[in-house]
Structures are given as C-alpha cells and as structure tokens.
Amino acid sequence: MRTKLIIFILIILTVVGVAAFLVPIRNIFLSGLVATRTDKNSFEEKREQILSELHLAIEEAEEIGKYKCCIEPLCTMCYLGDWIWKDGTCDCDGLIARGEWDRVCPQCQRGIEEGRCKSEIGTCSVQ
Numbered sequence: 001m002r003t004k005l006i007i008f009i010l011i012i013l014t015v016v017g018v019a020a021f022l023v024p025i026r027n028i029f030l031s032g033l034v035a036t037r038t039d040k041n042s043f044e045e046k047r048e049q050i051l052s053e054l055h056l057a058i059e060e061a062e063e064i065g066k067y068k069c070c071i072e073p074l075c076t077m078c079y080l081g082d083w084i085w086k087d088g089t090c091d092c093d094g095l096i097a098r099g100e101w102d103r104v105c106p107q108c109q110r111g112i113e114e115g116r117c118k119s120e121i122g123t124c125s126v127q
C-alpha cells in the first residue's frame, strides 16, 4: 500500500516536472510565431508608410512643375533617380511630346502599354 502511494506521488511529480519543463518551450515556440507575425506586419506597415511618403513627395514635385510624368498614377522610378533625370524630377511627358518614346522610363513605358497614359501635351503611342 505504501509503495503504491510512493509510486503515485513519483508519477505526479514526474508529470508536473515534465509540464514545468515543457511550458517554457511552448512559450518560446509561441512567442516565435508571434514575433514572425509582428515582423511581417511591421514590414507591411513600413512599406505602406514609405510608399505613401514617396507618393506625397512625388505629388508635391508635380505641383511645383518638377515632375512631368506621363502616366497616372505617376511613376516612382524617376523620382528615385533610377532613370535619366536627377534630383527627383521627371520629364517623360516632355519626351512623349517630342516623340522620343524610347527614352521614357521603363515604368512609364509599362504604364503606357497598360493604357495609363495621361499626357496632355503629347500622344502616347502604344508600342
């Protein structure tokens, strides 16, 4: 009878011990999942924030006449300096007006192909 009681207590202790050992592991695992989810969210949030600031800056440049893009929504490539223009300017529309289609930035070319041309001074050729 006594041995049975001792075995019973030992079993209980083992179960409690294993549980106590597993709980932190489970928490680490769960916090890992939460962290991954938060990282993903913060990436999306960061991306949204950067893009909206970028679009605001481009709109401002357009308002003061520095950004003469030919598509709607405006390209971002020229503002970032990834094409022939400097200091956040764009004159793809000027190129279109002169018929220099091949010098328009790739983003604008794609926009034109997608039918997003909004040029008022030139006509976008569909290539």
Ligand SMILES: [Zn+2]
Residues within 6 Å of the ligand: 068, 069, 070, 071, 075, 090, 092, 093, 108
């Ligand atoms: Zn453009």
Ligand SMILES: [Zn+2]
Residues within 6 Å of the ligand: 069, 075, 076, 077, 078, 079, 083, 090, 092, 105, 107, 108
């Ligand atoms: Zn452009």
